[in-house]
Amino acid sequence: MGEFDLIARYFQRSTPPGDAVALGIGDDCALLTPRAGTQLAVSCDMLVEGRHFLSTVSPEALGHKALAVNLSDLAACGAQPLACTLALALPRADEAWLEGFSRGLFALADAHGCALIGGDTTQGPLTICITVFGEVPVVNGKSQALLRSGAQAGDDIYVSGTTTDHVGDARLALEVFRGSISLPEPAFAHARARMERPTPRVALGLALRGVASSAIDVSDGLLGDLSHILRRSRVGATVAINSVAAYARSTWATSQFSDKFVAGMCCAGGDDYELVFTAPPSARSALPAIAAATRTVLTRIGSIEAQPGLRLVDAQGLGVANDFASFDHFKV
Ligand code: ADP
Ligand code: MG
Secondary structure, three states: OOHHHHHHHHOOOOOOOOOOEEEOEOEOOOEEOOOOOEEEEEEEEEEEEOOOEOOOOOHHHHHHHHHHHHHHHHHHHOOEEEEEEEEEEEOOOOHHHHHHHHHHHHHHHHHOOOEEEEEEEEEOOOEEEEEEEEEEEEEOOEEOOOOHHHOOOOOEEEEEEOOOOOOOHHHHHHHHHHOOOOOOOOHHHHHHHHHHOOOOOHHHHHHOOOOOOEEEEOOOOHHHHHHHHHHHHOOEEEEEHHHHHHHHHHHHOOOOOOHHHHHHHHHHOOOOOOEEEEEOHHHOOOHHHHHHHOOOEEEEEEEEEOOOEEEEEOOOOOEEOOOOOOOOOOOO
16 A cells, blocks of 8 residues: 555545635645634644553543643633544554554544645654644733633642542553553453543533643643643642542542652643643632533632742641652653
8 A cells, every 4th residue: 555545545635625624635634714813723743652651551442642732731721622533643554453543533633623635645664743733812902712821820820630530540551551550440441441542631621721831731640730830831839749639539439559659640640631721810710610611620729829939738737748749751
């Protein structure tokens, strides 16, 4: 199977272009027509075998995850997904792999109305790079995008989840694969699904426009990603470790782990794709309806302060050392 057959068979579909997509796959460029009064939000994320995913993961899950991590960036900006491109390096044209991968990718793309409009295909070590394009309204000359830079002293800090999903789930699964812990079923199946098939919080991101003062999606670990908000907003924060970990302890329904271990999974686990956001206390009354409408649980975990730095406190309000390092590709 040649390169062009491969593209035609697995990635080019005869779906009509949407409102925003004037031209999809097949020419030198795709053409997007942003609606009047909107901005394009653009983000790209790369997944490399052995680095971002285990070689044992199913191609279908990988197709899902490759797009999910990108949609999560749009969610963090409060952008509505429009389209994506796919750059793919493949060791060989494995039809079963391509079939599963494209099925997983398109299932999630269709669920979010995100058209695949182009890409590049080459032979090489398995690497997947997706670029997503989303739409954000501009109101009275002001972008409605949620940024990392908008947190203000006095704001509350929240992390998203659901009644079953919590930051730390994905890392828990990774620790099982590494052999450092074991989990009973169905806890392992759930943690594994959270690692391999994360749910981008797109609806939540959209609902937080005009409500949240800043947002980021958790890819490298809750506290590390929150620190990006603090730096960009030139503020500090205090986070109550207990408020992050207590709920995980109940959803994980296992007593084998120490408090310290649970806190580590939740605060620095990574690969969560939940949203961390800040909002002024005046937004507290609006958040329950947003949580209900988006089927999420929004946990208040701390507050933004003028004093720079990240301070952690325990259930008694006593200071806790921050030794929850988050993931960094270039640190060993
Ligand atoms: P070019 O020579 O300009 O790089 P290609 O011949 O690589 O174009 O690709 C032909 C068409 O197929 C282009 O429209 C390109 O965007 C699209 N395409 C290539 N690879 C993929 C892919 N993996 N997924 C989706 N579209 C792709
Ligand atoms: Mg090309």
